[in-house]
Amino acid sequence: MNTSLFAASAADLTIERIRALAARPDQVESLTLEFKREYSKSLVTTIAAMANTYGGVILVGITDKAEPGTDRVVGVDAQDTIDKIASGCREKFDPPWEPAFIPVPFGDGSGLSVVAIRVDANTAPRPLLIDLKAPIRLSGQNSTADRDRLLRLAREEPAASVLPMGQGLMSPQLGVDNEGKSTDDFVLRTGINLPMGDAAAWRPLSERSVDALAQALKGSALPGALRNLGQGAIDQSMGFRPLGHNRARTARLVWQAVGRRPVEHPIEAIVTVNLPQIHGPGSAAPVATITVDVVSRICRYAGSMGNTSWEHRYPLPDLVVLCDGLLKALVDPGVVEEIARIADIDTALVAQPRELHLIADRPVVELLPSAGLKEIPGAGTSLGGIFRANPVLDLRIAAERQEQVDDWLRQLGLDAGLSGMEALVERYRATTTPSG
Structure with missing residues (x-):
């Protein structure tokens, strides 16, 4: 659509x-x-x-x-x-x-x-x-x-939410250790909901279709954006592959950066495909969900290395590349084709992502560099939020995708009680050009 x-x-x-x-x-x-x-x-x-x-x-x-x-x-x-x-x-x-x-x-x-x-x-x-x-x-x-x-x-009831598919994702959760303490710096989630064709409503996921989606994700912009998030410290990774809870109607594809103990995977990306369980005829059309979670532990990884010269914050350019890579991957023609094949629908019905969820283990202000940003007195703190996308924008177009990423970053700064994010984004864009 x-x-x-x-x-x-x-x-x-x-x-x-x-x-x-x-x-x-x-x-x-x-x-x-x-x-x-x-x-x-x-x-x-x-x-x-x-x-x-x-x-x-x-x-x-x-x-x-x-x-x-x-x-x-x-x-x-x-x-x-x-x-x-x-x-x-x-x-x-x-x-x-x-x-x-x-x-x-x-x-x-x-x-x-x-x-x-x-x-x-x-x-x-x-x-x-x-x-x-x-x-x-x-x-x-x-x-x-x-x-x-x-x-x-x-x-059938009216086809509720078929056209604006992409909103209504569940928020992610931070990982915790055996003592209940967070193991992540933050989790970033985007994704889509999409209708299902007749065949997908009853058939299980095939290994071939899941592998084809993994290959499409490997060829998308996402792996490069994930490696970039590691600020050059991550030189080994394991590409998207089935890992963890995979079932007849659930696929879980994971990309992992390779570190060392105690933080073995400083960055992970988890793509989850959930086809609804069908229990007899219903009045509403079944809806599948595709989510992409980026789990970052770079601050923890830096701390475990004892490298005091490494900046334990997330620079604006890295966040720009990450958000752009997430969106670009989900509108990548190869990825869209495999998603459509799994859901047994036309590629035109694979929605563009319209939400971004962020949940952090600390105030967002502590994840961002202080240069150029100033805390607003009495503004309070933020541990993340849900950022909506402008439905008018076509995220396949680099300039419109850039506009969306910039809007999200400005909102991130304001929600964190910071001023100066808008100027930082403008200065950054003045020195870069949108990537296709």
Whole structure:
């Protein structure tokens, strides 16, 4: 699902954003996205099909195929197009319903616009019928629900939280030793929730699919970000592999930096795949969860080495690289493809991460370098928090991912009762460029 288009406010849904989407060579029609050059009767069927499946966005005024050197964004008369679509919905849909329409003008005096149609499966009646049939959405095309699918649609509650998947993760917990004392400096968690296809709802995880996900993670930006967090002191690591609690519907893939006793693993990353246990038919669609936990023990590792010259704080650049690596890994095409294969869904339904959880064993101010930061008198302390993402941002785009990371760091500083984080972030960005 292109969540940036679905979640953007009308003011943020600009023609520049739409042109950028249409120009992406990897952006094709999918379960949740369709381009239409102009109004046609089939457009109403597509609206119903999306409403009966996962929802989506239809952009009218864009050709579905582009010739080399031509602009896909051709535009339409917005009011005439909306009137035709609304009329078709009133005439065809049982029960009556219509989606949201947002005209996005070219702004060049031509009078042309792209009409964005948002189909929200959470608000649409289910099933939405046309001529006593229920259209459904397959990969980039429409089909018709068979008897079993129609019965499921009739039993289903609205597809709660399918489109904004990615929020509602459980907060992580710090590890503790036999005496109940924390073994970690902090744990950082992000992840996604996602719907499941019919096959994934009953089949167990296969060793092949779990291994393929591990290989995709090894090739992502995450291992490099983890090694960077070690400030050059970590030169050995063990790549993502099954470790710990792995079951038929749970996979746990672990990356570990190799240290020495008593802190054998100064950094760990744990990717957990949880498919829901199915106990008979239910009214709500099953939801899978993918979480990525980064567990850092660098301060403890430095202390155990007795190296007083090593800074026992986490520099801003390392935190930037870590957060960027986490997000970049979860939108990496290879990782997304393997997640989609496990859940038996289209890659378009693999949400982007929209939450970051941090829990620390000490006040956050004690984890950050003091240079450039100043404690605000009486501001109190913070042991972490939950940081929401801006749903308008497309985290596949380096500049927008950078914007999100910067927002999180500014919030981290403010929640810790510190001033100066905004200036530090600006100075850092002035000397770097977004990485793809």
